[in-house]
Amino acid sequence: MELEIESLSKRFGAQWALRDVSLRTGPGLVGLVGANGAGKTTLMRITGTLLDPTSGAVRWNGRETRSHGGELRQVLGYLPQEFGVYPEFSGRQFLRYLAAMKGLPDELARRRADETLELVNLEAVADQRLTTYSGGMRQRIGIAQALLNDPELLIVDEPTAGLDPEERVRFRTLLASFTSSRVTLLSTHIIGDVEAVARRLVILREGRVIADTTAEELLASARGKVWTVEVDMATAARLQSAHRVSALVSRPDGMLLRIVGETRPHDAATPAEPNLEDAYLLAVGTPAAVA
Amino acid sequence: MTTRPAHAAVSDRLPEHHALTAPRPNPLLTVMRWELRRSLANRSTRILAVLLFAVCVALLGLSLQQTTFDLTSGTGGPGGPTRELMAVVTRNSLFGLTMLLPFTLVEFALFLPFVTADGVSLDLKRRTHELLMTTALPTRAYIWGRYFADMLIALGMACVYLVALVAVAVTLHLWAGGYYPAINVPGAVVFWAVLVLPPTILIGSLCFALGVLLPHRSTVIKAGAVFGWLCIGLLLQGFTYDKVRNSPGFAVGNPPAWWRAYETWQPTNTDSGSLFTAQFTHHLNAIFKNLSLNQQAMQRQVETLQGQLPDLNSFMLAHLVWIVFGLAAVAFSSLAFRRFRNVVV
Numbered sequence: 217m218e219l220e221i222e223s224l225s226k227r228f229g230a231q232w233a234l235r236d237v238s239l240r241t242g243p244g245l246v247g248l249v250g251a252n253g254a255g256k257t258t259l260m261r262i263t264g265t266l267l268d269p270t271s272g273a274v275r276w277n278g279r280e281t282r283s284h285g286g287e288l289r290q291v292l293g294y295l296p297q298e299f300g301v302y303p304e305f306s307g308r309q310f311l312r313y314l315a316a317m318k319g320l321p322d323e324l325a326r327r328r329a330d331e332t333l334e335l336v337n338l339e340a341v342a343d344q345r346l347t348t349y350s351g352g353m354r355q356r357i358g359i360a361q362a363l364l365n366d367p368e369l370l371i372v373d374e375p376t377a378g379l380d381p382e383e384r385v386r387f388r389t390l391l392a393s394f395t396s397s398r399v400t401l402l403s404t405h406i407i408g409d410v411e412a413v414a415r416r417l418v419i420l421r422e423g424r425v426i427a428d429t430t431a432e433e434l435l436a437s438a439r440g441k442v443w444t445v446e447v448d449m450a451t452a453a454r455l456q457s458a459h460r461v462s463a464l465v466s467r468p469d470g471m472l473l474r475i476v477g478e479t480r481p482h483d484a485a486t487p488a489e490p491n492l493e494d495a496y497l498l499a500v501g502t503p504a505a506v507a
Numbered sequence: 508m509t510t511r512p513a514h515a516a517v518s519d520r521l522p523e524h525h526a527l528t529a530p531r532p533n534p535l536l537t538v539m540r541w542e543l544r545r546s547l548a549n550r551s552t553r554i555l556a557v558l559l560f561a562v563c564v565a566l567l568g569l570s571l572q573q574t575t576f577d578l579t580s581g582t583g584g585p586g587g588p589t590r591e592l593m594a595v596v597t598r599n600s601l602f603g604l605t606m607l608l609p610f611t612l613v614e615f616a617l618f619l620p621f622v623t624a625d626g627v628s629l630d631l632k633r634r635t636h637e638l639l640m641t642t643a644l645p646t647r648a649y650i651w652g653r654y655f656a657d658m659l660i661a662l663g664m665a666c667v668y669l670v671a672l673v674a675v676a677v678t679l680h681l682w683a684g685g686y687y688p689a690i691n692v693p694g695a696v697v698f699w700a701v702l703v704l705p706p707t708i709l710i711g712s713l714c715f716a717l718g719v720l721l722p723h724r725s726t727v728i729k730a731g732a733v734f735g736w737l738c739i740g741l742l743l744q745g746f747t748y749d750k751v752r753n754s755p756g757f758a759v760g761n762p763p764a765w766w767r768a769y770e771t772w773q774p775t776n777t778d779s780g781s782l783f784t785a786q787f788t789h790h791l792n793a794i795f796k797n798l799s800l801n802q803q804a805m806q807r808q809v810e811t812l813q814g815q816l817p818d819l820n821s822f823m824l825a826h827l828v829w830i831v832f833g834l835a836a837v838a839f840s841s842l843a844f845r846r847f848r849n850v851v852v
Contacts, residue, residue, distance in 0.1 A: 294641035300634035
């Protein structure tokens with residue numbers, strides 16, 4: 217079970233969405249992190265056989281997906297960033313429908329639909345029309361459909377978008393439990409989504425890989441480069457415009473700022489233990505630092 | 508959301524990917540079955556069927572209530588004896604239906620783009636496209652399965668049209684049997700099959716194919732199909748009829764050859780009524796010229812004549828060609844459809 221992405225590029229008109237992206241991975245979760253427009257979704261779509269690359273190749277178990285897309289789709293589970301449903305169906309019918317489209321025999325389709333509904337805890341509303349579902353419930357239906365065929369390659373694009381904080385935490389737990397036996401690509405612009413579950417982090421910026429690392433390495437690279445400082449409002453505004461601020465807390469007599477950077481941003485600033493978000497900001501801000 | 512032990516279900520992986528090794532159900536039939544199920548569960552399909560039935564009943568009811576039209580024979584021939592006899596042709600006879608069906612067929616066909624044009628584009632509108640295109644569903648099965656399912660719905664609509672026709676005719680007969688004779692149901696079904704089914708398949712197929720080729724333009728396709736059908740079916744028909752009605756031979760069932768060809772090949776069938784009427788008129792003239800017949804004998808012959816199917820052979824060939832054209836359009840769209848394209852950027 218191996219996914220290999222080799223020198224992948226994609227251009228839309230004059231705009232390059234991806235430039236020379238390479239990645240090779242076996243079972244486990246790879247977190248693709250980057251700001252909106254970094255190229256994460258384009259990379260997901262090409263890997264999921266929805267888009268044709270301008271150059272480069274994606275290989276699944278050594279076979280190029282451009283010419284053997286059908287083979288990949290047999291073992292693919294895909295959750296797009298945005299997806300719709302058929303409002304005339306209930307959750308259970310929708311999953312059975314997609315299971316049938318994935319080629320599962322009727323009996324197996326029924327069983328897998330029930331299992332995945334249970335997995336995402338939607339059995340209680342499984343026979344209600346999808347129009348009655350909240351955004352979070354729909355997202356869970358999306359996760360369930362991606363798992364219907366017990367995929368070897370699971371691609372989830374911004375899966376926590378639209379989920380409330382509690383659901384996000386539960387989704388991460390869910391994800392952690394089923395990624396060890398399959399190749400999982402998860403894209404997000406929220407570093408916390410992958411902090412605990414990704415064995416590998418790939419950071420994209422403007423279509424290029426600027427870091428291919430682990431959470432531990434990323435944190436280590438940020439040590440000594442994170443600062444906190446409590447200042448008045450005017451100074452806070454000046455620091456915000458001059459430095460990269462990862463957090464900002466309002467205090468009765470001013471602002472508490474968390475700043476990432478190579479040098480001490482202010483005389484009163486004290487070093488702080490970095491978290492992954494700080495490290496991510498540092499990596500994004502200084503492309504050569506981690507890559 | 509209470510997370511249950513996920514591994515209990517998911518790590519229970521299908522033994523050796525059972526899903527892949529077990530015999531896969533026929534994907535074409537699977538798509539058809541589920542698409543039909545989805546369409547029939549959709550409220551708008553049911554509303555469309557009820558609306559169609561109501562429109563057909565209203566149109567056919569209004570038309571059938573005119574009940575009869577009179578044909579007056581004037582002469583036995585140049586220089587021969589003259590007489591005044593009147594034959595009554597009922598509207599719900601096969602002769603009457605030659606005038607009725609083509610007219611109401613135009614209105615019926617206007618429903619069809621709304622049944623088939625969204626066959627594939629609906630997935631883009633609803634953003635289910637990516638979910639489907641990342642499954643192992645073969646492209647051909649997806650396109651043809653959707654097509655056959657949509658055509659079954661369209662043919663179901665054509666059946667609604669037939670049911671409305673028979674229901675109105677039977678109701679009128681039960682209400683005033685002396686005035687409205689019983690409809691020849693087998694003959695009406697044959698006539699319906701020949702007149703209604705080819706345009707149904709043609710416009711349904713063309714709209715579906717265009718919807719596949721131009722998935723972001725389905726509204727334009729529907730509007731264009733409706734407008735085009737009305738132009739060909741009503742405006743062009745009126746224009747050509749004006750050109751031909753004063754031509755020599757038209758009144759005696761012998762219109763010009765170009766008009767016969769036009770009517771035979773005109774895909775909406777709105778002119779076919781005139782073609783068949785011309786055939787009936789030709790036979791009626793032969794009856795009128797028989798001076799040995801009295802009023803009652805002539806009326807009996809007219810009643811026999813109006814219950815007979817006109818000659819449909821030349822008409823059938825033309826419409827078989829149109830059906831093949833529609834299927835070819837779908838085949839082309841199926842070949843042109845690509846999963847690898849920037850449709851979801």
